Amino acid sequence: MITAGIDMGAKTTKAVILRDGNVIARALTFTGFDQKEAAEKALADALAQAALNRSDVARTFATGVGRQQASFANGSMTEMAADTKGSLLLNNKLRTVIDVGAEEGRAMKCTAEGKVTDFAVNEKCAAGAGSFVEAMSRALELPLEKMGEMSLRSKNAVAMNAQCTVFAESEVVSLVHAKTPKEDIVRALHDAIANRIVSMARRVGVEESVGLVGGVGYNIGFVDALRRCLEVESVWVPEQPEYVGAIGAAVAAAEAA
Amino acid sequence: MAQEFWRWKEYNWRDPEESWNKAKMLTAGVDVGSVSTQAAVMADGQLCAFASMRTGSDSPDSARKAMDWALRETGLTLDRIRYVIGTGYGRVNVPFAHRTITEIACHARGANFMYGPNVRTVLDMGGQDCKAIRCDEKGKVSAFLMNDKCAAGTGRGMEVFADLLSVPLEQIGDLSYEVDQEPQPVSSTCVVFAKTEAVGLLRKGWPKNNVLAAYCSAMAHRVYTLLERLGVEGDFGITGGIAKNSGVVKRLEKELNLKALTPRYDPQIAGAVGAALFAHTLAQKEATA
Structure with missing residues (x-):
């Protein structure tokens, strides 16, 4: 069929x-x-x-x-x-599915049969969605597809104070002016969005295996940040998420x- | 370089009576905000000079520049100022300040000066935050609520829209009333999503002014919810940059069913004025101690 x-x-x-x-x-x-x-x-x-x-x-x-x-x-x-x-x-082993799209972040908990037992959504604030990463790519003048690999080269964790995408843009510019290495800034950005997503996912309860879908799944720096933040062994990402x-x-x- | 529509006018002012010449005591307040910096100079507790400018990437430098600009053409130098108080988000970065006081306290005190002792509720709409403050007849804070996490309902949100629609910030208020009919407010809270929504409205054929009106009323509603949570008691005054945006102010007045008071000076300098008044009180205390 x-x-x-x-x-x-x-x-x-x-x-x-x-x-x-x-x-x-x-x-x-x-x-x-x-x-x-x-x-x-x-x-x-x-x-x-x-x-x-x-x-x-x-x-x-x-x-x-x-x-x-x-x-x-x-x-x-x-x-x-x-x-x-x-x-x-x-992947039928998944029990938690996280979707990070352009304007929405979602976390779903499911049974082996694929029935959704609980979910949480953020559609109100860009700080937990792909728009955040896009805005930061513009602020850093860095192509989106380079951000993932670049952040994995970071050696230092720098703190981001801003949560709001609009405020984070100015903070990123200040960090650039302060000569903070770009890879450290990008890592801080990935950590920031991962934190937002994970605090939402914890509301439904995270059970392994965890999968990530949606366009932001292409960003290997974000996937790594998500894995660290969730404190899990690995996060499964399909091809063409x-x-x-x-x-x-x-x-x-x-x-x- | 392309025109920067968000860029508002920086300026300074001094009392034409030159009251600083006869003053027994001069004090000053410097409000280093995340977006703008103001310096106010008081001659015996009355405003005699001020400057308002954009905060640069270097806060101590911005504080110094604003102070210098306020004093320029008065013939005064910084060492003539008995007491200086720093306030605002960057208040620790005022190298010449004797001490710091929070901007909440300073805005309430400044509003008391600008609007008179009857003001009980102050809404400070700043560049990157928004505060609803309740105060007594002396300008002392009794309660407050604040949003400093999200750009919705702050000056920065309005700057984003000025840029998006290529309308100078100062014209937004007036233009937002040049519409046939008041449109529905923009439904997204997040500024990033509101921008996408606005682009959609423009593509649908909405005139610019209608989009401005829709955003102004969304912002008015956003700050209205903050005020409602705190509880509004008259009289009511607005400080900060957005206080000069009639597009937000008049729509908020309508929603609150309450008129905002008219300020004696630029409402954006209220924080610096409050700081300078605290400086005056503290200097007097020191003199009698």
């Missing part, structure tokens, strides 16, 4: 095609202004990749903050349920049969 999942995030919209439990195509587009158009485009791109037509897809489920806009979908689900379903398809929500939606579409 072929199903599709669409995750309509604040910044990007993702689509995946699932055939009998295997992801056979994935596509991503910027959400932009017209969410429905973005969803159509992501789905069309993924279908083109798999050399399939719309009619080959048995069912399509949507998730993400803009899921109501995907009116062509056959069903929708919360991001929490989709993240957990997607993660467990890829931003697609996990869409995968979960496609799984749910398959299960709905």
Whole structure:
């Protein structure tokens, strides 16, 4: 059976095609202004990749903050349920799933069957989301993809006082002026956001194994900070972690049969 | 270089009567905030000169510059000032201060001077924080609440919007009333998310002024919740830079159903004025001891 999942995030919209439990195509587009158009485009791109037509897809489920806009979908689900379903398809040992997206951070606790038993969300404050890292990359004039590797080279822990993204921007500029090595600043930033995420995750209770999904999963410096802050052996990150929500939606579409 | 819309006017002022010449005692207060620094000079407890400028990356240097600027053209030198008090976020960085006092105490005392002894609730809307203060007829603090963790409801948030919409900070208030109909407030609390929301509104075709109005009313509501938690008692006065932004002030007045008092001087210098008044009291005490 072929199903599709669409995750309509604040910044990007993702689509995946699932055939009998295997992801056979994935596509991503910027959400932009017209969410429905973005969803159509992501789905069309993924279908083109798999050399399939719309009619080959048995069912399509949507998730993400803009899921109501995907009116062509056959069903929708919360991001929490989709993240957990997607993660467990890829790694069934997970009991805690953390999703750090562009404008939201989430922590979910789940059973072996992929049922969400508790969750916590931050969607009010950029300090616990990908926007924070993006803003800091701008303030440091450092490409986003370099930040992870750079922070791993840090030898010194420097303290960040600001929690707010806007205030942290000025603090980073002051640290640069004070000639603080950039790798130490980047590590401090990763520690700061990891602290925010972990204090949220502790509210639901952290049980191993722990997985991290969402675009910020690409940042190896943040993954390391998260692991240290959670005091766990390792944090599992899938390949292309931003697609996990869409995968979960496609799984749910398959299960709905 | 591109125009920096967030950049507000730095300036100094001195009493045209030159009251410092006849004064028995001169005292000063320096308020080193996270965004702006003010120095105020008092001649026998009356304001005779002040300066207001942006805080640089070097706080001691900013304190000195503001003080020098306040004294310029008065013919006075720093050694003529009997007592100096440092206040504000960077108050430990006023090298020539005799002692420091918290900005909460100084703003209440400064508001008492600016608004008169009837002021009971003071809202200080600063560059990087916001404080709601209750005080007595002498300007003594009885309770306060503060937000210094989040840029929402602070001057910095307004600066971000000035830059985003390319509108000089001083014009935001007036422009925010040039709308056909009062729009819904911006729904995001976080300044970073509010910015994204505003870009979305502009793309939808909202005129700039409507976005300004939506942000001003969101900010007014944000500080309203702080005041509500503290409990508001009249009379009510606002200090700090945002006190000069009618876009926030008038919307807040409407939500509170209470008029804010009109200040005697620039409300942004209230902290420095309060510090200078404390300096006056302390110097008098020392003289009689």
